[in-house]
Amino acid sequence: MASNLWGYLPSTPVGPLAVDRAFYGRLGAETATRTLVERFVIPIRTGKAWPVRAGQLCRVVVVEGPQVADFNCWNLHNPRERFWAARTKQLEGSHVTTGNRLWSALPYLRPMLTITNDTVRYGVDADGGRCHDLLGTRCDPYVHKLLTGEEFDYCCHSNLTRAIRPYRLTELDVHDVLNIFQVTGLKDDRYFMKASPARKGDAFEFFAEIDLLCAISTCPGGDLSIPLWGPDAGDTLSVCRPLGVEVYQPPAELLAGWSSPPASDYRGGHGLEAKAGGAG
Numbered sequence: 001m002a003s004n005l006w007g008y009l010p011s012t013p014v015g016p017l018a019v020d021r022a023f024y025g026r027l028g029a030e031t032a033t034r035t036l037v038e039r040f041v042i043p044i045r046t047g048k049a050w051p052v053r054a055g056q057l058c059r060v061v062v063v064e065g066p067q068v069a070d071f072n073c074w075n076l077h078n079p080r081e082r083f084w085a086a087r088t089k090q091l092e093g094s095h096v097t098t099g100n101r102l103w104s105a106l107p108y109l110r111p112m113l114t115i116t117n118d119t120v121r122y123g124v125d126a127d128g129g130r131c132h133d134l135l136g137t138r139c140d141p142y143v144h145k146l147l148t149g150e151e152f153d154y155c156c157h158s159n160l161t162r163a164i165r166p167y168r169l170t171e172l173d174v175h176d177v178l179n180i181f182q183v184t185g186l187k188d189d190r191y192f193m194k195a196s197p198a199r200k201g202d203a204f205e206f207f208a209e210i211d212l213l214c215a216i217s218t219c220p221g222g223d224l225s226i227p228l229w230g231p232d233a234g235d236t237l238s239v240c241r242p243l244g245v246e247v248y249q250p251p252a253e254l255l256a257g258w259s260s261p262p263a264s265d266y267r268g269g270h271g272l273e274a275k276a277g278g279a280g
């Protein structure tokens with residue numbers, strides 16, 4: 001039943017942030033009627049980019065064992081419209097789960113996707129840790145060099161950079177990520193990470209509100225059970241695992257009443273143009 005997925009919602013957004021629970025609950029629950037569009041596996045320490053059309057569902061699947069995915073997305077037709085982690089944190093929370101949405105950057109500001117099924121259902125642990133993280137960002141070779149002195153080409157930033165190259169995008173298009181299957185929190189105002197609680201068969205599923213280009217890096221930190229940096233740092237290769245991706249087309253009748261959301265209709269011009277009658 002759809003209601004099972006939605007009883008877990010940590011909070012109930014209202015007003016312009018409200019989501020149609022019945023609609024997204026049905027999309028997440030009715031798996032038998034969807035048609036598989038594409039399925040692939042992303043090997044360890046690599047990246048992959050793929051389109052998800054508006055109205056399609058996409059699942060990121062734990063195929064072998066726990067592994068963190070660093071996720072980026074763009075409007076498929078306009079890479080300036082991309083996922084905005086900071087605003088999403090404010091509107092949805094610092095961690096996202098079923099019923100939350102990822103919002104796009106200015107001047108667009110619309111939901112790019114809605115999460116329809118998070119099977120991890122981690123909740124809140126004793127340290128205040130939660131899963132699917134927006135607090136942190138991707139690992140990158142610049143901070144890696146800063147902290148370790150080493151050159152390393154398979155950080156998430158680099159994996160994403162290689163992944164989007166076929167779409168003529170560069171590292172300047174890589175942005176702050178959603179860390180899927182990653183548990184984080186703040187303690188004494190310091191960011192902490194924990195080993196991923198995801199198990200084989202777990203999935204993080206979302207509905208594309210607009211045509212998307214999605215990209216994932218299978219983090220070289222693997223399941224984050226061994227620190228990449230710091231005094232306890234070790235070789236994380238043994239805890240790196242591949243992740244699966246599946247794209248589905250739900251039947252038209254399940255999409256009845258839904259329409260792709262428009263970009264913001266703000267037309268004020270930031271006060272750059274004088275208005276008749278002064279400030280209005």
Ligand SMILES: [Zn+2]
Pocket residue numbers: 070138139155156157218219220221
């Ligand atoms: Zn990483």
